[in-house]
Amino acid sequence: MTLLHLEYVFLWFLFYSFCGWVYESILVSVKERRPVNRGFLNGPLCPIYGTGAVLGVELLGGIRNPAVLFAVSSLGACALEYVTSWAMEKLFHARWWDYSHFRFNLNGRICLLGAIVFGIGGVAIVDGVQPWVAHVTGMIPLPVIHWVSFVCLVLIVVDTIVTVAGIVNFEQSLDQLSAIVAKYGDAMRERVGDAVDAVGGASGRVGGLVGDKVNDMVGGAMNGPLQSGREMSAEFMLKIRETADSVFNRQQRRMIASFPRLRTERNNEALQQLRDAFDRMYRGRKG
Incomplete structure (x- = not known):
């Protein structure tokens, strides 16, 4: 040849x-x-x-x-x-x-x-x-x-x-994201704690804002009375976006967007919830 x-x-x-x-x-x-x-x-x-x-x-x-x-x-x-x-x-x-x-x-x-x-x-x-x-x-x-x-x-x-x-360090970036968002979740849980009590004696869980996983972080934190914890507040979605922009480099953000079925060995739940947050924000911008 x-x-x-x-x-x-x-x-x-x-x-x-x-x-x-x-x-x-x-x-x-x-x-x-x-x-x-x-x-x-x-x-x-x-x-x-x-x-x-x-x-x-x-x-x-x-x-x-x-x-x-x-x-x-x-x-x-x-x-x-x-x-x-x-x-x-x-x-x-x-x-x-x-x-x-x-x-x-x-x-x-x-x-x-x-x-x-x-x-x-x-x-x-x-x-x-x-x-x-x-x-x-x-x-x-x-x-x-x-x-x-x-x-x-x-x-x-x-x-x-x-x-x-x-x-090459994609999973380490996911670890960092989980830790940072957990801090935001704790702060927001304190802010909405009174609202949870007012709506009917909820047990203090803010629609899933618990632990150190992004899945728990993006489940609740409503701006007003809680509505089953399934909708993220605009403030919290924005915070996730800002955190992801600071933690993930350009290549990593591109991979998340380019491969909708991308799965990782660790922190896969965090990755899926992060993608869900981005998808909701994208649908919100279209609406």
């Missing part, structure tokens, strides 16, 4: 990674009913899509039977997705996507629906899209190929370093 061919493969990787990013961003944005800038990296790329596509092009290009190509693409893509999910969980102590809510899933890392989509995508790419992509990239002057490949490679390496460095 020549250096020039590697450069072409790298350009194909960039193209399919960008297409994967567009697909994921649209899909998740529709599900979440808000704009979601999907992707592990800062740039508009989903590398797992680019990796799967170029592996399919390079390894499966000689398969002419669509049924065989579909089956091999499905199995290969699922294997890649499973290994990637497992490796990222071991590295960052977090589950970035979870298919447990889908039927016929394997440990929440892959699912039957995804396998079908990947199989169809493999047939479409190898038999339909790739010949066109190869033709277009073949028309690019060689000096441009060399420079674009070099610049993009440097940008991706820098992006990867910045991203990994930013999220």
Whole structure:
């Protein structure tokens, strides 16, 4: 394999990674009913899509039977997705996507629906899209190929370093958030204690404002008489937002927004309640 061919493969990787990013961003944005800038990296790329596509092009290009190509693409893509999910969980102590809510899933890392989509995508790419992509990239002057490949490679390496460095201490940031919000919760519990007694002799719990978990922190603290402790006060939501902005760095905040099903090994309940607070604030701004 020549250096020039590697450069072409790298350009194909960039193209399919960008297409994967567009697909994921649209899909998740529709599900979440808000704009979601999907992707592990800062740039508009989903590398797992680019990796799967170029592996399919390079390894499966000689398969002419669509049924065989579909089956091999499905199995290969699922294997890649499973290994990637497992490796990222071991590295960052977090589950970035979870298919447990889908039927016929394997440990929440892959699912039957995804396998079908990947199989169809493999047939479409190898038999339909790739010949066109190869033709277009073949028309690019060689000096441009060399420079674009070099610049993009440097940008991706820098992006990867910045991203990994930013999220490596994600769980520690969750610990810090829980401790800080607990102090706000204690102060607010004191402020609303009299209101709790006035509404009917409540036991002193402010709709769940108790302990050192964010789940307990965001459950109550109403501005007036308590209403079952299920709505957060605007003041408390703002305090959570301010605390999160001070505790989490830019990369960590981006991950929370980009991966709605992100789960951590520790403090996962705190993460979910923090996301719930952000979602309520987003719906409030839309209203």
